[in-house]
Amino acid sequence: xxxxxxxxxxxxxxxxxxxxxxxxxxxxxxxxxxxxxxxxxxxxxxxxxxxxxxxxxxxxxxxxxxxxxxxxxxxxxxxxxxxxxxxxxxxxxxxxxxxxxxxxxxxxxxxxxxxxxxxxxxxxxxxxxxxxxxxxxxxxxxxxxxxxxxxxxxxxxxxxxxxxxxxxxxxxxxxxxxxxxxxxxxxxxxxxxxxxxxxxxxxxxxxxx
Ligand code: BG6
Ligand code: MG
Numbered sequence: 001x002x003x004x005x006x007x008x009x010x011x012x013x014x015x016x017x018x019x020x021x022x023x024x025x026x027x028x029x030x031x032x033x034x035x036x037x038x039x040x041x042x043x044x045x046x047x048x049x050x051x052x053x054x055x056x057x058x059x060x061x062x063x064x065x066x067x068x069x070x071x072x073x074x075x076x077x078x079x080x081x082x083x084x085x086x087x088x089x090x091x092x093x094x095x096x097x098x099x100x101x102x103x104x105x106x107x108x109x110x111x112x113x114x115x116x117x118x119x120x121x122x123x124x125x126x127x128x129x130x131x132x133x134x135x136x137x138x139x140x141x142x143x144x145x146x147x148x149x150x151x152x153x154x155x156x157x158x159x160x161x162x163x164x165x166x167x168x169x170x171x172x173x174x175x176x177x178x179x180x181x182x183x184x185x186x187x188x189x190x191x192x193x194x195x196x197x198x199x200x201x202x203x204x205x206x207x208x209x
Contacts, residue, residue, distance in 0.1 A: 001163060001209070002107065002163060002164070002165045002183065002206060002207045002209075003107065003108060003157075003159045003163040003164070004107060004108035004109065004110060004154065004157040004159045004163060004164050004165070005102055005107060005108070005109050005110070005164075005165045005166075005167060005203065005207070006109075006110045006111070006112040006135075006150055006153045006154065006157075006164055006165070006166045006167070006177075006182070007109065007110070007111055007112065007131075007166075007167045008045065008111075008112060008113055008166070008167060008168045008169060008170065008173050009111050009113035009115060009118050009121060009122070009136075010044075010045075010113065010115060010121075010169075011044060011169035011170065011187075011188055012092070012095075012167050012168065012169050012187060012188075012200075013091060013092060013095055013111075013125075013127065014086065014090050014091055014092060014121060014125055015090060015092060016083075016086070016121065017040070017044075019079060019082040019083065019086075020040065020043065020079065021037065021040045022078075022082065023075045023076070023078045023079035023082065024040065024043070024051070024055060024075055025040075026075070026078055027055075027071055027074050027075045027078075028055055030074070031059065031061075031071070033055060033056070033058065033059045034058060035055060039054065039055065041189070042054055043055075044169065044170035044171075044172065044173075044189065045114055045143075045144045045168070045169075045170030045171075045172040045173040045176075046114065046143055046144065046170075046172060047114045047137060047143035047144075048072050048075075048076065048116065048137070049068070049072055050143045052068055052071060052072050052075070053068075056068070076116075076117075079117070080117065080120070083117060083120060083121060083124060084124070086121060086124040086125055087124065087125060087126075088125055088126045090125055091125055091127070098203065098204070099130060101204060102204075102207065105207060105208075107207055108132050108133075108157045108159065109130070109131050109132060110131055110132055110133035110134065110135065110153040110154075110156060110157050111131050111133070111134045111135065111136065111153070112135050112136075112149045112150045112152075112153040112166065113134075113135070113136045113137065113149065114136070114137050114140070114143055114144055114149060115136055115137050116136065116137035116138050117137075118134060118136035118137065118138075119134060119136065119138075122134070132156075132157060133153055133156030133157050134153075134156075135149050135150070135152040135153035135156060136149070137149075139152055140152065143172075144170065144172040144173050144175070144176035145172045145173075145175035145176045145179060146176060146179065147176050147177070147179040147180030147181075147182075149176065150164070150166055150176055150177055150180040150182060151180050154180070154182070161180050161181035161182050162181060162182075164180070164182040164183070165182060165183045165184075165185055165203065165206070165207070166180070166182050166183070166184050166185065167185045167186075167187060167200055167203065168184060168185070168186060168187070168190050169186075169187050169188035169189055169190050170189065170190055171189065171190055171192075171193050173190065174186055174190050174193040174195060174196050175193075175195065178195050183197045183198070183206070184196045184197045184198075185197065185198050185199065185200050185202065185203050185206075186198070186199055186200065187199070187200035
């Protein structure tokens with residue numbers, strides 16, 4: 001029986017994909033490293049530093065740890081300025097409706113996101129107080145597909161992994177949910193995952209069981 005739903009943030013609650021793209025592209029251009037939408041796709045659900053490592057795979061130069069931190073900061077400083085433009089209108093279609101229905105069903109709701117900007121994003125879109133727990137990039141040490149972010153969210157909700165459902169748009173996130181022993185619901189790209197349990201559209205029906 002599902003007692004709580006843990007939502008990924010980027011790509012599930014709000015679309016920040018193009019903002020990440022613009023910010024990484026600006027950094028890659030500065031460093032003369034090729035970057036396109038296909039590479040950006042591989043960064044879904046992946047932490048900031050792990051994303052940077054993927055972008056640098058094709059770089060000519062070998063970067064020191066200090067230089068990598070500076071590049072990640074360069075990207076994030078710009079990304080944060082773009083986040084200021086986010087508002088309630090950027091909440092993805094259907095999300096508010098699902099959250100309200102889950103609340104009426106007494107099903108707990110949490111965020112399970114790799115982003116260190118999750119709380120800022122939630123504030124900007126007016127949903128900071130909506131979730132009972134927020135597990136994000138600031139309280140984890142391992143990136144998805146590691147299950148850490150979801151296990152911590154379930155703990156905050158005081159429910160077990162088998163009572164938890166996860167909604168994810170990234171393949172790495174579906175893997176993380178399954179690694180956590182949770183029921184995985186897919187949206188967007190993640191729908192092609194061979195290990196997902198259901199699609200996002202099936203969530204309410206499964207929660208009723
Ligand atoms: C995830 C995004 O939610 O957060 C990734 O899907 C991103 O693309 C990751 O790299 C980390 O985000 P941030 O905001 O901490 O740089
Ligand atoms: Mg996502």
